[in-house]
Amino acid sequence: MSELKNILCVEDDPDIQAIIKLALETVGDYCVKICSSGKEALEIAEQFEPQILLLDVMMPTMDGPDILKKLRNIPALAHTPAIFITAKIQAHEVSQYKKTGILEVIGKPFDPMTLARQINEIWKQYEA
Numbered sequence: 001m002s003e004l005k006n007i008l009c010v011e012d013d014p015d016i017q018a019i020i021k022l023a024l025e026t027v028g029d030y031c032v033k034i035c036s037s038g039k040e041a042l043e044i045a046e047q048f049e050p051q052i053l054l055l056d057v058m059m060p061t062m063d064g065p066d067i068l069k070k071l072r073n074i075p076a077l078a079h080t081p082a083i084f085i086t087a088k089i090q091a092h093e094v095s096q097y098k099k100t101g102i103l104e105v106i107g108k109p110f111d112p113m114t115l116a117r118q119i120n121e122i123w124k125q126y127e128a
Contacts, residue, residue, distance in 0.1 A: 001124070001127040001128070002051070002127065004030065004051055004052060004119070004120060004123040005031050005051060006030070006031050006049060006050045006052075007024060007031070007033070007050060007051070007052050007053075007119070008032075008033050008035065008045055008048055008050035008052075008053050009021075009032055009033070009034050009035070009053075009054040009055075010034075010035045010036075010037070010040075010041045010053070010054070010056060010064070010067055011034065011035075011036070011054075011059075011085070012036055012037065012059045012060065013056075014036075016056075016108070017034045017036070020032070020034070020054070021034055022112065023115040023116060024115060024116050024119070027112070027113060027115070027116040027117075028115075028117075028119065028120065030116065030119075033048045033050070037061060037062065038061065038062030038063075038070065039061070041067055041071065042067075042071065042074075045071055045074065045077055046074050046076050046077060049076070050077075050080055051081075052080065052081050052119065052122075052123060053068070053077075053082040054082075054083050054085055054106075054119070055067055055068060055083070055085065056084075057084050057086035057088060057097065058088065064084050064086070065084075065100050068082055068100055069100075072101075081103050081122075081123075082102045082103065083104050083106060083119065083122060084097050084102050084104075084105045085105075085106045085107075085110070087107065087108040087109075089107040103122050103125070104122045106118060106119075
């Protein structure tokens with residue numbers, strides 16, 4: 001089983017970006033690249049070589065599912081596992097998200113102290 005190190009996060013809210021970066025780098029000791037938009041993610045994702053994608057669902061211009069579709073068109077990222085992070089966590093919404101091929105949905109607001117552990121658990125299940 002490979003160790004999770006590189007996480008690409010696409011989130012448009014600067015406050016949430018800061019919390020995610022702090023939570024994952026400080027608590028989880030991960031290398032986190034934050035992108036504010038799908039366009040930015042598409043420009044840097046391949047060279048960053050993420051092992052997992054953490055995508056906000058609701059964003060202007062390009063939402064999480066759209067970003068995921070576009071990232072999947074890049075051969076090096078075609079099979080990179082993804083997690084959605086969203087405030088919309090009704091059962092029917094979560095089941096719709098899962099149809100896009102994501103591993104899991106993390107609800108907002110999330111606990112910054114357990115976010116790294118949550119992502120690591122999802123990673124371990126994926127690797128197994």
